[in-house]
Amino acid sequence: MTRLSYRTLSNLPDNVITADIAPASVQVGIVHLGPGAFHRAHQAMYTQQVDKDGCWGISAVSLRSGQLKDALQQQNNLYTLMILDDKPQTAIVSALKEVLVLEQDRAQVMARMTSPQTHIISLTITEKGYCLNNDGSLNLEHPDIRHDLAHPDNPISAIGLLAAALKQRKHTNTGDVTVISCDNLPDNGDTLHGAVTLFADQSDTALSQWIADSICFPNTMVDSITPASDDALQKAAEQVTGLEDAWPVQREAFTQWVIEDKFSGPRPGWEASGAIITHDVQVFEKAKLRILNGSHTALAYLGSLCHLNTVYEAVTHDAMHTFLNTLLHEEILPSVDASDALNPGQYAADILKRFKNRHIHHLLSQIAWDGSQKLPPRILQTVKDNLAANRSIALLSATVAAWILFVVRASQSDTKIIDPMGETLHELVKTHNGHLTNVADALLDDKRIFGELSQNTAFRNTVHSQLRIVAAIDSQNVSQQLAALCQ
Known part of the structure; x- marks a missing residue:
């Protein structure tokens, strides 16, 4: 079967939803840490729906596994989204411009996170990825955090990586970036903000203060039931699109994204695709x-x-x-x-x-x-x-x-x-x-x-x-x- 790619998009049936602009022309404006099924079914689709100028493409960064990179690189990082309901829909998501793996592509990851064109860094790394104590504070004794404190230029945790990137942005005076947690944590933005500033404070109090003063970490709430992908989904996606897809995703029709109205730089107009921008998340x-x-x-x-x-x-x-x-x-x-x-x-x-x-x-x-x-x-x-x-x-x-x-x-x-x-x-x-x-x-x-x-x-x-x-x-x-x- 023919593989999904930029070249084969024209082969899609008319009832398959695609982006309004040519995906090859989109430039990276967002770095996302943890591009699991939820992000690809949720925030990526919200972003694709509102990116009319082609400046909000996503550089997806896997902190551990290279499986997604291997799966999508042969199809221009396109993938199928199956929306499951009594009236199902199918979309091709082209918001991901690349998939990077931290250990393999460390220099490129840092370049993307510190680029003046990157104005959003978002995360879906699950609760465990934040390395927290029971009270929501950063666990300074967590093995990943201890590693990153000892090796700040070679971080393996999301917290250490954010601190390293923000340190470089401080030096280059490019603080117009917003860091957005999309994980199921109480006060997720405030919690992430506290973790990153506490991490930075262990070795660089000036950086910690700059982050506290300059970088916004809005609280959010995300919602859409997103079952894991399986062989049955892959077959269903191929049947609808007529194209082979190495890693489609699925979700229910209902989706919700509530974001605190607190940004330290430009952002996509997500509210146009149904997101709620509010002061009370x-x-x-x-x-x-x-x-x-x-x-x-x-x-x-x-x-x-x-x-x-x-x-x-x-x-x-x-x-x-x-x-x-x-x-x-x-x-x-x-x-x-x-x-x-x-x-x-x-x-x-x-x-x-x-x-x-x-x-x-x-x-x-x-x-x-x-x-x-x-x-x-x-x-x-x-x-x-x-x-x-x-x-x-x-x-x-x-x-x-x-x-x-x-x-x-x-x-x-x-x-x-x-x-x-x-x-x-x-x-x-x-x-x-x-x-x-x-x-x-x-x-x-x-x-x-x-x-x-x-x-x-x-x-x-x-x-x-x-x-x-x-x-x-x-x-x-x-x-x-x-x-x-x-x-």
């Missing part, structure tokens, strides 16, 4: 982290225990739907304030409707990755608020209990735990011989995950109580045990 961010991401986390761990595979399977399972609905209305929604911009109840109803999109094959196993990083912002912050307000934490605690059991069973079956603490978790289970109560106590003692909740007796007791019920779930009593969790 927090109301959207809190709702998304707690309602959508919190629900996803609960489904991932409890659904897996119930032998369910996808979000669609879990949310259309009667007992699991009842559990999730109770969790939302009794424990999550009371922690999210209503505002003129957002009705939490309607937002939750819309999310449940999105989860029931039968065209989205979103694996629970994928959502379950990096639990030690995801639990604090998605579940534990809500637990803290509910304890302070004397509200129920039973089902939030059941989610924590399900994660503990997930870790134990993965370790005992020698399944790799995909988590920045994966080896630590495996060794902990091994040390306690898989004894569930002892493992739970050891995990709850870990302040890197649970912070002040490690010392909260009510929380610990509730987790242990729910753990006994969760551990008894099997294929024969799913409905009964899920109902027991809600009592």
Whole structure:
């Protein structure tokens, strides 16, 4: 089959969406760190839709893997976006001008990040890529951060790389760049700003002050369910386009991007493609982290225990739907304030409707990755608020209990735990011989995950109580045990 490329764009069927301008003419104006499926399905498409002058092409930088570079370099970095809904759409995204790999292309990466033509540096590196402590501050003892502090001209972390690039921009007086985190972190822009300035302050207080005074790190909220690419997607993309594509991506039709109106240089007119530019991102961010991401986390761990595979399977399972609905209305929604911009109840109803999109094959196993990083912002912050307000934490605690059991069973079956603490978790289970109560106590003692909740007796007791019920779930009593969790 003919490969997707600039040369073969003219072969596409008329119903496939393409950019309004010739992709070969677009110049780089954005550097993006972490060009995973979400960025390619989300921010890249927003940018393509508004880049009418051809000055906002994206230089995509992988911090570790060269797989994407190898896959896309034979097709001019074009790829197919499949939008899955009852009325599906297909688009060819041409916003990526190049894919660089930090270790292979270090000089070129730095040149792009410090170029006067680059006005946006954005990131989707997942929670673990920020090398943070439980309280959201930079972990100066993280191995990657320690490496970068010792070798500032050869950084391997996103934080060290940003500091190095901003140092050079300071010297060349090119501070007209905005750094935009698009990851699921509370106050992600403020958190990234704090991490970069603290890193710089370890060796160059003048740089730290310049970053604080000159560079904007707007808070953002991003949303669109984006399942991992697979062979079935590749075949579907080829069937629609008639062209071979080494790495297409997919997402649901719904997409949202909320960006704080705080920039230190030029930017694309993203609002023309539906982005919300606002002074109050927090109301959207809190709702998304707690309602959508919190629900996803609960489904991932409890659904897996119930032998369910996808979000669609879990949310259309009667007992699991009842559990999730109770969790939302009794424990999550009371922690999210209503505002003129957002009705939490309607937002939750819309999310449940999105989860029931039968065209989205979103694996629970994928959502379950990096639990030690995801639990604090998605579940534990809500637990803290509910304890302070004397509200129920039973089902939030059941989610924590399900994660503990997930870790134990993965370790005992020698399944790799995909988590920045994966080896630590495996060794902990091994040390306690898989004894569930002892493992739970050891995990709850870990302040890197649970912070002040490690010392909260009510929380610990509730987790242990729910753990006994969760551990008894099997294929024969799913409905009964899920109902027991809600009592």
